[in-house]
Amino acid sequence: MSGYPDELSGHVSASVKGAAASRADARRNRDRILRAARDLVHEPGELKLNAVAKACGIGQGTLYRHFPTREDLLVEVYRNEVDDLVAAAPRLLATHPPVAALAAWFDRVAAYARVKRDVFAAVEAATWRDLAAHSLGPIGEAVELLLAAGRSAGSIRADVEARDVIVLIGWLSRVDDAELDSRGPRLLAVLVDGLRVPGR
Template identity: 40%
Template sequence: MTDRPLRADAQTNHERLLVVAAEAFAREGTQTSLKAIAREAGVGIGTLYRRFPTRETLVEAVYRNEVTRLCAAAPELLETLQPAAALPAWMEKFVDFMAAKHGMADVLRAVLLSEEDRMHTRDLLRTAIATLLDAGTATGTVRPGIDPNDVLMGLGGVTMIAGEENQRDLATRLIDLLLYGVTTIDART
């Protein structure tokens, strides 16, 4: 894979492959057919292999893309929602992200071995949470002094307990409990 910018059509294909692969990995795990991913993305298998020479490079690219999308969602949600609504919406996206990540866990262990990679991802997630908490604090809907790392750890616990697709309602109820500790009384009424 080169670092030069892609043509517009190649960039569209690249992005479509990442989205389709993320859905397939979440649904079927990383052993899903790469031909099926290419077909569903509307490209040939050669296009997939030109962009992602191995299954592992595709899994890593999907993971990094999903982290980027999740973190970018924090300020995007604040553009259209009040902080009291943006925070739980982002938390729900986090649960979905973690469910998709579980489908890639076997390959991710091999691809993202470095502590630096893991810390970088945590820093990105903490920054997204801090953006939401700061906006909520500014509007009086989030208690001041909430540590973004504590919220991240709480969300991680929620996904460990209720990370399966059939436990989605439980995950939402646990997010509500977490929010109860983060938000002010005004935000709950």
């Protein structure tokens, strides 16, 4: 039994369903805002919140309810990118051998690096330093997960540490798109070959 009179039970149920639908709509709007901002942050000039709202097809009031300031939005774009990058490591290991998983993850790192570069260029120095400090741990753990799988399989060098890899891939966020497109795949392939145990 619901504990409510019959005439109230239906009303309560409808209210609960309505609240759940509102939360789902809010999550969808938030995800749309983040996707649009991620795309637009690469465009020349300052990211405009009205441009993000227009790209999403939502009102500016809806955008401001989720992200009151431009910096709030950019911070969340970066954090979301880090979360996706970190989550990709175990997913790739579940479907690929360790070296192939590492190579595929490096492709994902190249996309992350573009977002990192453009977000860090657009926020205050104190903000990007804080973001960098808080993302280093999770990204390092993802790298270590990939390396450990390769060590266990005997396919990745045992003397390489996660920090070594992070230092080596740091250049990705310091070059422009043209150079990243032209040199990135080749240099990341060189890095994978350097991490691989010869003959494996």
